[in-house]
Amino acid sequence: xxxxxxxxxxxxxxxxxxxxxxxxxxxxxxxxxxxxxxxxxxxxxxxxxxxxxxxxxxxxxxxxxxxxxxxxxxxxxxxxxxxxxxxxxxxxxxxxxxxxxxxxxxxxxxx
Amino acid sequence: xxxxxxxxxxxxxxxxxxxxxxxxxxxxxxxxxxxxxxxxxxxxxxxxxxxxxxxxxxxxxxxxxxxxxxxxxxxxxxxxxxxxxxxxxxxxxxxxxxxxxxxxxxxxxxxxxxxxxx
Numbered sequence: 001x002x003x004x005x006x007x008x009x010x011x012x013x014x015x016x017x018x019x020x021x022x023x024x025x026x027x028x029x030x031x032x033x034x035x036x037x038x039x040x041x042x043x044x045x046x047x048x049x050x051x052x053x054x055x056x057x058x059x060x061x062x063x064x065x066x067x068x069x070x071x072x073x074x075x076x077x078x079x080x081x082x083x084x085x086x087x088x089x090x091x092x093x094x095x096x097x098x099x100x101x102x103x104x105x106x107x108x109x110x111x
Numbered sequence: 112x113x114x115x116x117x118x119x120x121x122x123x124x125x126x127x128x129x130x131x132x133x134x135x136x137x138x139x140x141x142x143x144x145x146x147x148x149x150x151x152x153x154x155x156x157x158x159x160x161x162x163x164x165x166x167x168x169x170x171x172x173x174x175x176x177x178x179x180x181x182x183x184x185x186x187x188x189x190x191x192x193x194x195x196x197x198x199x200x201x202x203x204x205x206x207x208x209x210x211x212x213x214x215x216x217x218x219x220x221x222x223x224x225x226x227x228x229x
Contacts, residue, residue, distance in 0.1 A: 042115075
């Protein structure tokens with residue numbers, strides 16, 4: 001099935017560093033969601049974005065809805081070991097109900 | 112806990128057997144979704160209900176798969192004559208759809224049901 005491009009695929013960072021990841025699509029979306037998934041668990045919603053240009057924070061996490069409506073970005077500041085996991089973006093096209101998910105960014109934080 | 116609940120969390124079955132998964136959505140959520148996720152991939156859409164009506168099925172959902180949501184509350188996903196390729200995590204999600212605001216588009220996932228077909 002169709003999946004969005006997420007970058008990077010994986011990353012190893014030192015504790016305390018900031019992390020940036022993005023998600024791109026050839027389609028225009030009207031909603032972007034960001035999830036974190038731990039091994040063997042379901043995705044947990046982190047941030048929801050509903051308007052182009054919107055910038056939303058949730059603690060150390062900040063996400064932006066790209067102004068072209070074809071991309072979204074997630075930043076994690078001052079990473080900690082529990083940030084390890086897989087981060088997924090999901091986009092929704094206007095008039096539909098099927099979210100398209102990204103391929104995931106695997107984050108490993110080195111203490 | 113008032114989140115999406117799935118049962119069982121893990122199921123190991125022999126090829127050819129039937130399996131059934133149950134999903135209890137967040138109370139009063141009118142939309143319910145089933146997704147499938149294989150290792151290293153993001154979730155892929157399988158099917159979707161608005162109240163008790165099943166409004167779309169993905170091409171990923173072969174004739175061996177059937178989903179129901181009889182009273183517009185909990186849902187079941189049955190896989191008949193399981194094959195090894197059915198091994199995956201089956202995720203249920205729900206949302207409260209409203210025309211506005213857009214927050215009704217937000218979907219919340221359960222913990223998932225892992226299926227291993229041996």
